[in-house]
Amino acid sequence: MIAIYVCAIIAVYAGLRVVVEKNTMRKLPFLNVVSFAISGTIALLLPHPLTILAAVAYFVGSTLESNAIASTWAGGIRRDD
Amino acid sequence: MIDVVMIASVALLIIGMVATIVNRDPFDKLISLSVLIAGVFPFIIDRGYLDVATATALIAPLSTIFTLMVCRRERA
């Protein structure tokens, strides 16, 4: 029972850190912590074999989103120079 | 649903919503939007809709990627 509390509290803490951080690229590691914590919460809420699929889909989707945001940001900066 | 998890999910939704409204930069807006989407998942999973959760998890990044194409074009 403590495990799911830990995941939920860490998710809220990392969400606050995402908002407080000013630099766009340095927000992304905190967003990664949010997706770790939410994946853990998904698995702990409903123990069923298909939950693995949902957790992996959420995690890979979130990672792909961060990857696309970071790559587009870097490409935009390079084009501005 | 467990109370602490429900309060945490609502907190994530509100944090993401306020940050999405307040931020000016389009990339900051997209990052805050993904905090908001993270807060939705525990509610879907708690009802047992695993297929809905999987579909949402795959559709949300695709919509972000389409939005990024617009951002890239504006910047170029």
Added chain:
Amino acid sequence: MLDEPTRILIAAAICWMNFMAVDLIFKLPESGGVVGATAIAQQVEAGGGHLNGGTMMGNIVSSPDASAGTLLASCGVFCAGLFGGLFAAVLVYIGNRVCYDPGYAGTTGCITATFIVYGATQIGFAASDFIAGMVIAILTIQGISYVHSSRLIARLWKIRCRLLRGCQ
């Protein structure tokens, strides 16, 4: 057996060592896998961190590596036993291919973590302890202070270079 908070802390230490060892062996701090990882590394260095540590943080953000493998293997063992962990390893490999990554670090970390977690469930740990432990472990790397964690990773990277040659 031990009570739950103690077990979570021990699990956090085991997960931390597992994913850090696999990531360092597969040379994640050496170079950025995609453009975004390099951009994150440059911003971390501009904020006072170290470039090698920032590169590893960027690689963790932009593709599922051994830390994601450890978390998802714990989820798999929690939901469906040993075969759940191996199923998670297959899914992590597919996810790595989606993110333009070779996928060796993530798959290796997932398979080793599956056996570690399954072994620990035989001696009194629960798989849920490892899920919470992995969330705490990633919090110490990505979520507390990027300056200190990137310097810590750079120090470990130097030790790895001295022990196992093959890095520049």
